[in-house]
Amino acid sequence: MxxxxxxxxxxxxxxxxxxxxxxxxxxxxxxxxxxxxxxxxxxxxxxxxxxxxxxxxxxxxxxNATAHALASGRTRAVTVLTANTTHYGYASILQGIEEAARAASYAVGIGVLESADEAAVAAEVQRASDAGGGLIVIAYDPAGVAALAAVPAELPVVGVVETPTTPPGGDRPWVWTDDREAAYEATRHLLSLGHETVHYVAIPSSTRRTSARTTGWRQALKEAGAPEPLPVQGSWGPAGGHTAGLALAGDPAVTAILCGNDDLALGVLRALHEAGRSVPGEVSVAGFDDAPHSAYLTPSLTTVRLDFTGLGRAAFALLHGVVEESAQIAPHPVSVPELVVRESAGPPPAPRPGPPATGTKA
The missing domain is CATH 1.10.260.40 (lambda repressor-like DNA-binding domains)
Structure with missing residues (x-):
């Protein structure tokens, strides 16, 4: 038996x-x-x-081998769980983590989350736990969100998350950028140039239907009393921006477009060029993130700068404080957005004169 x-x-x-x-x-x-x-x-x-x-x-x-090793002081390592290593925000966060970890003599490993499937996420979390060391989870997508929730309670973990709708409790060691404020400022800038409204090409949200960037855009429109167009759902890359841009380019009422990241803006710029609409003469375009290529486009891209590398450094600093029990750091936004004004945004086109008035002589 x-x-x-x-x-x-x-x-x-x-x-x-x-x-x-x-x-x-x-x-x-x-x-x-x-x-x-x-x-x-x-x-x-x-x-x-x-x-x-x-x-x-x-x-x-x-x-858990990780928890025991951390308690006994026999490991100095961190594993980053992420679903993407190439998009600008993800890659810059990884860079910041690696820089800060290297300065503290910590080794860094990367676990790639290939899907949001429960079993696949659990297996990757287990592999990261068995590797020894603390965990940092980039939770900008469904797989990352699932992984952050699946980390055992006894393991030290820090989440890099979307802007929360409400401030989380002190038991959630999270860091984030203030995406809501960033989108708000970019939209206000476009409205200040004289545009009646601003259309929006949105990136996917990992945690809710409406992302913080969409919320900030809507808030600026509401405060200005501007019409609120339906957001156009994009993806993460230029192809999604190109598709969205083609849809918007056909509407002559569209004079200003805010894009959820600079890669989407790249696709939108191409679509407007193909449709024969000049930027910024007929349509103003603004991006998000200030990726390296944004300053070298033609026209150069107005965008919102977010310090993702600093966010990665802050995530490691928070984890290091937890592991070493040397600091009590409350979760808080660590990146203040900065509007970068370049060539792609300007005033709306002047109204075209109508046909000359006709009449009869008395």
């Missing part, structure tokens, strides 16, 4: 492995007390230690 495997349920399907919080609940103690027990800390009463050990045995809890 085979023994019972606590990791299997009665139907033979694998269930979620017990976490340190499950052990704490079963033993009636805090998860910090469980951590002290599994790491052999002397300041735990014998009866408490025995109760925790009994819960560990009953639940089949397996101590």
């Amino acid at each position: 085979t023994g019972h495997n606590p990791a299997m349920n009665v139907t033979g399907h694998t269930r979620r492995a017990a976490s340190i919080r499950d052990v704490a609940t079963a033993a009636g103690v805090s998860y910090q007390t469980v951590s002290r027990v599994i790491n052999g800390h002397p300041s735990v009463r014998r009866t408490t230690r025995e109760r925790v050990q009994a819960a560990i045995d009953e639940l089949g809890f397996r101590r």
